[in-house]
Amino acid sequence: MASFPITRTTTPKVKPADDELSFGKVLTDHMFLMDYQEEKGWHSPRIVPYGPLSLDPATSVLHYGQAIFDGLKAFRGDDDQIRMFRPDRHAERFNRSGQIMCMPELPVDIIRQSFDALVGLEHEWVPRKPGTALYLRPTIIATDVMLGVHPAHNYLYFLILSPVGTYYKEGVKPVKILASDTHVRAVKGGTGEAKTAGNYAASLAGQRDAANAGYSQVLYLDGVNRKYLDEVGTMNIMLRIGDEVITPPLTGTILDGVTRASTMQLMRDWGLRVTERQIAIEEVMAAGRDGTLKEMWGTGTAAVVSPVGTLGYKGEDVLINGGEIGDVTRRLYDAITGLQYGRSNDPHGWMSIVRKG
Ligand code: COI
Numbered sequence: 042m043a044s045f046p047i048t049r050t051t052t053p054k055v056k057p058a059d060d061e062l063s064f065g066k067v068l069t070d071h072m073f074l075m076d077y078q079e080e081k082g083w084h085s086p087r088i089v090p091y092g093p094l095s096l097d098p099a100t101s102v103l104h105y106g107q108a109i110f111d112g113l114k115a116f117r118g119d120d121d122q123i124r125m126f127r128p129d130r131h132a133e134r135f136n137r138s139g140q141i142m143c144m145p146e147l148p149v150d151i152i153r154q155s156f157d158a159l160v161g162l163e164h165e166w167v168p169r170k171p172g173t174a175l176y177l178r179p180t181i182i183a184t185d186v187m188l189g190v191h192p193a194h195n196y197l198y199f200l201i202l203s204p205v206g207t208y209y210k211e212g213v214k215p216v217k218i219l220a221s222d223t224h225v226r227a228v229k230g231g232t233g234e235a236k237t238a239g240n241y242a243a244s245l246a247g248q249r250d251a252a253n254a255g256y257s258q259v260l261y262l263d264g265v266n267r268k269y270l271d272e273v274g275t276m277n278i279m280l281r282i283g284d285e286v287i288t289p290p291l292t293g294t295i296l297d298g299v300t301r302a303s304t305m306q307l308m309r310d311w312g313l314r315v316t317e318r319q320i321a322i323e324e325v326m327a328a329g330r331d332g333t334l335k336e337m338w339g340t341g342t343a344a345v346v347s348p349v350g351t352l353g354y355k356g357e358d359v360l361i362n363g364g365e366i367g368d369v370t371r372r373l374y375d376a377i378t379g380l381q382y383g384r385s386n387d388p389h390g391w392m393s394i395v396r397k398g
Contacts, residue, residue, distance in 0.1 A: 043086075043154045045073070047162065050090035059170035062206035064343060069166045069175075073155045073200040077145055083198070086151070088159060091201065097186045101193050107183035108238040109138040112342045113299070114174040114205075115160045117167045118383030121398030125177075126342075126381050127391045128156050130299050134236070135179055137297070141235040143192035144181055152179060155200050160395045168204045171382070172213075176205045176343070208275065208343040213374060215350025215364055218273060218339075219256035220322050221247045222355055226271065226294075228264035233271075233294035244274035256353055258339070262322055263294065269319040276339030276347060277301040280320075281369055282328045283335070290317040300340040303391065304373045310388075313369070322354055329359025336367025346374040 050070045057067050068091055075086040102108050113131040115123055132152040139146060156177060160167070167175040179200045183193030207213070224247030227233025232240060247259040260278060263269040270278055270289050277298040279288040286308055291297050308315045328334035329352060337349040348371075350364040361367075366374075379385035380392060 043158070045086045045088055045154075045158055047071075047088040048090060052090075056166060057204065059168040059173050059206075062168060062170075062173055062204055064205050064208045065176065065203045067204055069163045069202040069204070071159065071162055072202075073159045073198075075147075075151075075155070075198040077196040077198070079194040083145075083147060083151065086155065088162060094197070094199070096184070099186045099188055100183075101185045101187065101191075102182040104188065105183070105190055106237070106239045106242070107142055107144065107193055108180065109135065109142050109144060110178060110180040110236050110238070111135040111138070112236075113156075113177050114342060114381070115167055115177065115395055116174050116381045116383075117169055118398070120383055122383055122394055123160065123164055123167050123396040124381065124383055124392040124394050125156060125160065127299050127303065128153055128393050130302070131179075132156075134297060134299065138235040138237060139181060141232055142237050144183070144196060147181065147198055155179070155198075157395055159200055159202060163202055164396050166202060166204050170206075172378075173204065173206050174381070176203045178203065205343075208341075208345075208347075213345075213348065213366065215348040215361075215366055216257045217255065217351040217353065217358075218258045218260045218349050219251040219254060220260040220262060220270075220352065220354040221251065222262070222267060223247070224250065224259065224261070225264035225267070226261040226274065229293050231294070234291070234296060236296065241274070248274055254353070256351075260352070263319075268321050268323070270322060270325065271295050273339050276341035276344040278337070278339055279304070280325060280337040281335045281367065282325075282333050284314060286313055286315045286369065287320050288315070288317055289319060298340055300342060300345065300377065303377065304340050304346065306389065307373060307376050308369070311372075325352065326354055326357065326359060329361060334359065334361055336362050336370050338367070338370040338373070340373075346370060346377055
């Protein structure tokens with residue numbers, strides 16, 4: 042592995058207890074930085090103490106949002122080894138987001154080396170308690186200092202780490218989600234597929250309104266017909282009607298989720314019928330009413346596999362599987378976490394060891 046210049050912190054933080062962890066509130070002691078200039082390419086990789094970035098107020102990312110990020114996790118297994126889940130696929134998706142946002146490619150092997158180097162240095166920050174992990178947040182921002190709207194010529198890559206517990210305060214208990222008939226998150230031809238800051242900004246008003254109505258998340262419908270399921274702001278959506286698992290297809294408006302792809306692969310390995318197709322909210326509500334909607338869940342790095350217990354739409358709620366986690370959801374949660382904590386075989390080679398126990 043490449044080695045990078047490291048400036049160590051002189052004021053290490055006190056690490057929180059594993060059972061106090063929520064999502065993303067605590068950051069570790071160091072961060073990885075690297076600069077890009079059009080004439081030089083990517084240069085000056087380095088690990089430095091975690092701390093504020095100094096940006097001119099006219100820095101383009103602050104005005105026009107040319108920013109991408111990704112999110113992946115490193116886990117401490119029962120055997121004390123530290124493993125990351127599908128880092129290559131995350132690195133490739135990071136670059137796909139960059140293409141959509143007119144940003145320069147960062148070679149996958151450099152991204153991987155930054156993951157390995159920083160997680161290796163911060164290995165003591167990987168929590169131990171089941172359900173916890175060290176979350177990696179690679180990010181690139183445009184750093185041109187000028188107010189014209191244009192793809193920047195200068196960028197900063199940074200990688201920061203955060204020990205995390207479950208994303209939802211409910212843990213793996215089923216959540217209530219609201220299919221919004223007022224807010225949309227993305228449209229075809231836009232940036233919906235990219236992990237870019239603006240998509241999350243665009244999801245806030247819908248999220249606020251859903252929270253005010255007593256739901257924990259919003260299920261966005263497609264922006265043209267306001268009819269077909271798209272995704273939940275922080276996770277892809279899947280459901281089972283009878284014995285068919287259905288998930289919306291990748292048409293450019295939703296994120297190509299790594300947990301989405303992995304759970305689809307697992308279900309196909311198990312012989313389940315998995316269909317990627319457009320599914321109308323009215324079809325889902327009708328299946329909820331007549332009891333054929335057996336279960337519904339979201340997938341995501343932060344959310345893992347999160348059961349949905351109640352789906353609301355236009356003032357009506359349907360209760361799914363009596364508000365309890367369904368069989369496929371439970372099996373997927375167990376299978377994904379089994380791999381992540383090194384408890385089960387890894388036939389697809391999804392886990393990457395960062396540090397031996
Ligand atoms: C993730 O699952 O990694 C996400 O990026 C969701 C989020 C917390 C924005």
